[in-house]
Amino acid sequence: MTYGSNNIPPIELFIILVTPHPDQFIRFWCFSLTVAMSDELVLLSMWPSPFGLRVQIALAEKRVEYEYKEEDLFNKSSLLLTVNPVHKKVPVLIHNGKAICESLAIVEYIDEVWNDRSPLLPSDPCRRAEARFWADFVDKKAASKKVWRSKGEDQEEAKRELIEIFKVLEGELGDKPYFGGDNFGLVDIALVPFYSRFYTLDKFGNFSIEAECPVLVAWAKRCMKRESVFKSLPDSEKVYDFVLQVNKWFGIH
Amino acid sequence: MSDEVVLLSIWPSMFGMRVQIALEEKGIEYEYKEEDLANKSTLLLKMNPIHKKVPVLIHNGKPVCESSIAVQYIDEAWKDKFPLLPSDPYHRAQARFWADYIDKKMYNASRKIWETKGEDQEVGKKEFIECLKVLEKALGDNPYFGGEEFGFVDIELVPFFSWFYAYETCGNFSIEAECPKLIAWAKRCMERKSVSKSLPAAQKVYDFVLQLKKTMGLE
Numbered sequence: 001m002t003y004g005s006n007n008i009p010p011i012e013l014f015i016i017l018v019t020p021h022p023d024q025f026i027r028f029w030c031f032s033l034t035v036a037m038s039d040e041l042v043l044l045s046m047w048p049s050p051f052g053l054r055v056q057i058a059l060a061e062k063r064v065e066y067e068y069k070e071e072d073l074f075n076k077s078s079l080l081l082t083v084n085p086v087h088k089k090v091p092v093l094i095h096n097g098k099a100i101c102e103s104l105a106i107v108e109y110i111d112e113v114w115n116d117r118s119p120l121l122p123s124d125p126c127r128r129a130e131a132r133f134w135a136d137f138v139d140k141k142a143a144s145k146k147v148w149r150s151k152g153e154d155q156e157e158a159k160r161e162l163i164e165i166f167k168v169l170e171g172e173l174g175d176k177p178y179f180g181g182d183n184f185g186l187v188d189i190a191l192v193p194f195y196s197r198f199y200t201l202d203k204f205g206n207f208s209i210e211a212e213c214p215v216l217v218a219w220a221k222r223c224m225k226r227e228s229v230f231k232s233l234p235d236s237e238k239v240y241d242f243v244l245q246v247n248k249w250f251g252i253h
Numbered sequence: 254m255s256d257e258v259v260l261l262s263i264w265p266s267m268f269g270m271r272v273q274i275a276l277e278e279k280g281i282e283y284e285y286k287e288e289d290l291a292n293k294s295t296l297l298l299k300m301n302p303i304h305k306k307v308p309v310l311i312h313n314g315k316p317v318c319e320s321s322i323a324v325q326y327i328d329e330a331w332k333d334k335f336p337l338l339p340s341d342p343y344h345r346a347q348a349r350f351w352a353d354y355i356d357k358k359m360y361n362a363s364r365k366i367w368e369t370k371g372e373d374q375e376v377g378k379k380e381f382i383e384c385l386k387v388l389e390k391a392l393g394d395n396p397y398f399g400g401e402e403f404g405f406v407d408i409e410l411v412p413f414f415s416w417f418y419a420y421e422t423c424g425n426f427s428i429e430a431e432c433p434k435l436i437a438w439a440k441r442c443m444e445r446k447s448v449s450k451s452l453p454a455a456q457k458v459y460d461f462v463l464q465l466k467k468t469m470g471l472e
Contacts, residue, residue, distance in 0.1 A: 086354065086387060098343055105349040112342035125329035126315055132322045137303065168303065 041066035044080050045091040046073055048242050050143070050193030051103035052091035053232050057189050058107045060228030062114040066093075104135055107189055121186050134172060134179060135190040141165045142194055148204040148243055149252055159205045166213040173219055184226060188219075192229055195220040199236035200243050258283035261297050262308040263290060265461045267412035268320035269308035270451045274408050275327040277447035279334045321352050324408055338405045351391060351398065352409045359384040363413065367423040367462050368471060378424045385432045392438055403445060407438075411448055414439040418455035419462040 043059070043066050045052030059066055071080055071090050083099035084092045093100045093109070100106050111120040121128050142165055146158035169191065173179055179187035198209050198217070210217040223229045260276070260283050262269030276283050288297055288307050300309045300316035309316050310323040312330065317323045328337040338345050362384055365377025388410065392398055398406035417428050417439075429436040442448045466472055 095343075100343070100346045100350075102350050102353050105346045105353065108349065109342050109346040112345065125326055126312070126317070128329065129317045129322050129326040132325065133318055136319055136322065 040094075040096050042069060042094040043067070043091060044069050044071050044077070044083070044094070046071050047234050048196070048239050049090055050196070053193035053196070053234075054103045054189050055091045055093055055106050055110070056232040057192070057228045058110045058120060060232060061118045061120065061184070061189075061226075062110060063117070064110070064114055104132075104139065104186075104190065107186060111186075119183070119185075120189065122180070122183075131180065131186045134169075134187040138169075138187070138190045138194075142169070142191060147201050148247065155205065159207060162201070163209075163212045166209065166216050170213055170215045173215060177222060178219070184223065188223055192220060192223045193233065195224070196233045196236055196239050197243075200240045203240055204243075256281070257311075257313050259286060259311040260284070260308060261286050261288050261294070261300065261311070263288050264453055265415075265458055266307055267416060270412035270415070271320045271408050272308045272310055272323045272327070273451035274411070274447045275324045275337060277450055278337065278403070278408075278445075279327060279331045281327070281331060321356065321409060324405060328405070336404075337408065339399065348399070348405045351388070351406045354384075354387070355406075355409050355413075359388075359410075359413065363416065363420060366420045367466065368469075374424060378426055381420070382426075382428075382431045385428065385435050389432050389435045392434065396441060397438070403442065407442055411439060411442045412452060414443070415452040415455060415458050416462075419459040422459055423462065 041059075041064065043052070043055055045055065045068065047070060056068075069077075069079070071077060073090070076088060080090065080092065081088055083094055084090075084101045087101065089101070091101075091103055091106065093106045095109075095113070100109050107120060121131055142162075144158065144162060147155060147162060150158055176182075178184045179191070195217075198220070202208055224233070258276070258281055260269070260272055262272070262285065264287065273285070286294075286296070288294060290307070293305060297307065297309060298305055300311055301307075301318045304318060306318070308320055308323065309318050310326065311317075312326075317326045324337060338348055359381065362377055362380035365373060366381060369377060388398075395401070397403045398410070417436075421428055443452070
């Protein structure tokens with residue numbers, strides 16, 4: 001069901017809802033539509049942010065419509081500063097006026113609210129804990145920008161560390177099509193946005209992540225065949241140009 | 254079917270204390286195994302090969318690593334007992350947000366207080382108090398972060414209370430003077446058996462920190 005596409009104003013539906021009607025099904029249908037009509041979903045993000053991309057992919061997997069608002073992180077909107085006063089960061093998902101911050105918390109929220117389709121986490125507590133562990137590992141280890149912010153020995157060290165981390169992830173993936181097993185899930189969503197940075201890493205680091213970690217890149221390309229992923233991830237060269245710009249802005253290199 | 258629950262931890266670890274509190278709240282029987290971080294057991298290295306850290310919860314032979322994840326696991330695996338997370342998705346997301354805040358901001362600031370001196374230490378103290386004030390604001394007038402009920406965020410934060418005396422003494426400041434509401438909340442939590450049983454004595458933690466500073470050459 002595509003939300004927000006019906007033209008009946010919520011008040012008409014409300015009147016139908018409160019008026020006694022012999023057909024309970026009609027009342028329930030109107031209630032669902034009222035709820036659906038009043039579902040207002042806004043995502044504040046920045047196009048290159050892998051954390052924002054996680055939320056976009058999750059929403060796309062659940063086939064949920066939302067309004068995307070691009071933030072300028074050098075000139076943050078008053079909306080962003082209001083809804084995320086603690087960190088003042090993107091992404092923020094605003095659902096019917098309530099703000100949810102931190103990308104992994106947002107992805108779990110999306111999974112719990114739209115729990116009638118495409119589960120993003122397994123149902124078994126042990127496997128859920130494993131998924132959360134690896135998503136946390138990605139957060140702690142895979143987000144480093146050191147490779148394009150350093151030179152010489154520091155950069156070589158950063159490259160070595162990153163490849164080591166990717167190899168650990170390859171070990172966890174094993175022969176599975178996705179980190180979630182047969183099902184694309186939380187860990188895949190947590191990690192795949194970083195694939196949009198691989199071209200940048202290769203260029204700056206003068207190496208090939210695919211040569212070092214072929215299993216991981218094969219997994220990433222498999223994910224890119226999913227509509228939710230290829231529609232969300234930005235073009236790799238666009239990301240590279242953006243990083244060049246940011247480096248220039250901060251006087252790096 | 255009998256559940257076999259083992260917790261690998263070290264007694265001063267506020268992360269280990271989180272798991273202990275959660276297990277106690279649910280009334281789950283478990284075996285506690287004290288680790289020596291200078292000489293990690295084969296069991297620890299086998300159960301947490303990625304990080305090689307405590308705490309590790311082992312349930313019927315399967316490990317669960319990372320304290321916040323272990324607490325959520327306990328809540329889901331023993332879901333018929335005292336719930337630790339709210340049932341509503343929005344409030345669950347809020348709880349996860351604050352748990353992440355405590356881990357990212359508060360913990361790092363707290364380390365600066367006892368690991369550094371001079372200007373660095375002053376920066377650490379300032380950052381730490383700022384974090385506590387943000388948390389005080391989030392608490393508001395509620396008895397617990399979970400509202401009326403003790404829950405996930407309370408469990409994530411209260412273990413730090415056992416380290417407050419060490420921070421205050423190392424940093425020569427008073428946390429209660431800066432954040433009286435938070436101290437009142439912590440004392441309220443300490444009235445719960447699960448908390449008083451799991452938190453070590455403040456003086457013991459301070460002595461441990463002094464030893465640690467000596468070992469790390471930070472005197």
